[in-house]
Amino acid sequence: MQGKGYTQFSLGIVSLAALLSFFAAPARGQQVTAAASESAGAPEAAEAPAEIHALVGLVRDLQSQVQALNAQLGDLRAEQERARAEARALRLDLEAVKGQGGASAGSPVNSYSAPAAQPSTAQYGPASSITPQQAQSPGERLSKVEDDQQLIEGKIDDLYQTKVESGSKYRLRLSGIVLLNLFENRGTVDNLDFPEVAETEASQQPNASAGAFGGTLRQSQIRLQAFGPDIAGAHTSADVNLDFAGGLADTANGAWMGNIRMRTAVMRLDWSNTSLVAGQDRLFFAPLSPTSLASVAIPALSYSGNLWAWTPQVRVEHRFALSDDSTFSLQGGILDSPTGDYPPDDFDRYPTWGEESGQPAYAVRAAWSHRLFGQDFTAGVAGFYGRQVWGFSRSVDGWAGMADMTLPLGKYIELTGEFYRGRSVAGLGGGIGQSVYINGSFLTPTSRIWGLDSMGGWAQLKFKVKSNFEINGAFGSDNPFARELRQSNSYALYPEGAYTRNWSPFVNFIYQIRSDVLFSTEYRYLNSTVLDSGSIGANQVNVSLGYIF
Numbered sequence: 236m237q238g239k240g241y242t243q244f245s246l247g248i249v250s251l252a253a254l255l256s257f258f259a260a261p262a263r264g265q266q267v268t269a270a271a272s273e274s275a276g277a278p279e280a281a282e283a284p285a286e287i288h289a290l291v292g293l294v295r296d297l298q299s300q301v302q303a304l305n306a307q308l309g310d311l312r313a314e315q316e317r318a319r320a321e322a323r324a325l326r327l328d329l330e331a332v333k334g335q336g337g338a339s340a341g342s343p344v345n346s347y348s349a350p351a352a353q354p355s356t357a358q359y360g361p362a363s364s365i366t367p368q369q370a371q372s373p374g375e376r377l378s379k380v381e382d383d384q385q386l387i388e389g390k391i392d393d394l395y396q397t398k399v400e401s402g403s404k405y406r407l408r409l410s411g412i413v414l415l416n417l418f419e420n421r422g423t424v425d426n427l428d429f430p431e432v433a434e435t436e437a438s439q440q441p442n443a444s445a446g447a448f449g450g451t452l453r454q455s456q457i458r459l460q461a462f463g464p465d466i467a468g469a470h471t472s473a474d475v476n477l478d479f480a481g482g483l484a485d486t487a488n489g490a491w492m493g494n495i496r497m498r499t500a501v502m503r504l505d506w507s508n509t510s511l512v513a514g515q516d517r518l519f520f521a522p523l524s525p526t527s528l529a530s531v532a533i534p535a536l537s538y539s540g541n542l543w544a545w546t547p548q549v550r551v552e553h554r555f556a557l558s559d560d561s562t563f564s565l566q567g568g569i570l571d572s573p574t575g576d577y578p579p580d581d582f583d584r585y586p587t588w589g590e591e592s593g594q595p596a597y598a599v600r601a602a603w604s605h606r607l608f609g610q611d612f613t614a615g616v617a618g619f620y621g622r623q624v625w626g627f628s629r630s631v632d633g634w635a636g637m638a639d640m641t642l643p644l645g646k647y648i649e650l651t652g653e654f655y656r657g658r659s660v661a662g663l664g665g666g667i668g669q670s671v672y673i674n675g676s677f678l679t680p681t682s683r684i685w686g687l688d689s690m691g692g693w694a695q696l697k698f699k700v701k702s703n704f705e706i707n708g709a710f711g712s713d714n715p716f717a718r719e720l721r722q723s724n725s726y727a728l729y730p731e732g733a734y735t736r737n738w739s740p741f742v743n744f745i746y747q748i749r750s751d752v753l754f755s756t757e758y759r760y761l762n763s764t765v766l767d768s769g770s771i772g773a774n775q776v777n778v779s780l781g782y783i784f
Contacts, residue, residue: 408459415779416428416528418778420446421446429454430773469505478496481493498515513548514547525693525709544663547571549569551568562603565600588626592630594622595621633662633670650694654692657690672684672720675724707743708740715735732768733766734764736764751784761775
């Protein structure tokens with residue numbers, strides 16, 4: 236429409252110029268005629284000046300109209316430039332909103348299947364492009380931007396009407412996943428639906444089974460996120476994550492009715508480069524986990540080299556920008572020292588072996604990140620120390636040194652992994668759940684207890700076939716030192732036999748049918764070695780269907 240207006244103004248200017256030229260010649264001719272008449276004393280000399288004055292007035296009127304039209308044309312051009320600037324600004328805002336929407340659509344895969352430090356932000360669906368918009372006229376682009384803006388405002392109004400409200404009136408987000416797992420096991424395992432180690436049939440009699448089929452939804456999760464006001468320049472937020480894997484209901488068919496369990500509950504203060512985190516959270520010094528929908532209640536490859544725990548902690552994080560493509564981060568904090576022991580009572584709380592030491596556990600991590608193939612290559616090192624007292628003032632020093640890596644090998648392939656070497660780390664999922672060994676009866680005060688050394692790790696290769704389809708293959712292994720277990724009365728602590736090795740490979744396919752529906756199949760093999768008793772094998776085929784809300 237604006238282009239047609241410019242064409243009409245141009246035609247008007249040309250017409251005015253032609254009209255001026257048309258009247259200019261008669262005016263000059265009449266001026267000459269008037270001069271000749273004056274010299275000749277013609278009788279019509281008195282009428283000529285009146286016509287000339289009329290033509291001059293008309294020309295002046297036309298000139299003023301031309302000037303007014305030029306001024307209006309300048310105003311329209313300025314208005315067009317302002318419209319273009321507003322269109323560019325709106326387009327940038329729309330692209331930012333689209334980018335945020337795509338990230339939230341892609342993130343749930345890793346959010347629930349692999350609680351990693353850097354969740355995936357892959358967008359599912361066609362990406363927006365600016366090139367087709369640039370081929371349109373400014374008016375059409377502005378009209379499209381206005382339509383998109385109205386659509387976004389409508390969506391915001393809908394969200395406002397259906398949002399979850401909190402008592403503090405600050406924004407509250409409810410999300411989660413309903414996850415159905417169907418599985419077929421071959422061999423005897425410690426836990427039917429998400430196994431960690433293979434066991435002998437004799438150890439589970441009379442409930443042992445060489446093969447079993449079942450289903451579960453107790454790996455489903457519910458998450459609440461709260462976003463509060465700024466305090467001292469920091470954004471405040473809180474996050475609670477629950478699942479239904481906290482035990483089995485003591486009722487008929489109770490195996491299908493999992494008890495609710497708190498996984499994490501975290502409060503955060505986030506400045507631009509510094510964060511203060513307090514609550515029950517994952518191990519910040521072992522941030523990665525393999526990707527799996529078959530094992531969500533317990534991270535995949537637990538007891539096979541993957542250290543993990545949810546423990547109360549307070550930590551500080553600081554990030555340094557080394558360049559446009561590189562960052563360096565430091566993390567440090569104290570933790571309620573985890574030792575992996577079971578509560579002796581269902582209601583009253585007694586101190587764990589780590590809490591009996593009278594001091595917290597300590598941990599630090601340093602990591603370097605660099606952009607590689609459009610993704611983040613990250614390498615980190617960490618350390619952990621926690622003192623333990625195993626009754627009768629028998630002290631043990633628990634510690635671990637860890638290294639982790641996320642390495643993009645191109646646009647479609649990524650290698651991740653972690654490695655650890657430690658002592659008394661059953662509370663972190665190391666040592667196949669074994670922390671110490673003893674030379675006598677545990678109830679004898681004179682029996683000596685030592686920390687059990689172990690080492691292990693895991694690696695995963697991810698192949699992103701498409702933006703919504705990926706293949707993951709992983710292998711993990713954990714090795715408590717057999718020579719230490721042989722030097723002790725290990726049966727005093729592990730009457731069913733001490734494990735000296737546990738390794739497990741798996742491969743899975745995860746397909747995101749749409750942003751809120753996931754489908755996955757996985758095959759996993761477990762091989763566990765009992766001290767001086769050989770190895771035991773078991774495997775599982777798992778089919779998962781998840782709905783993200």
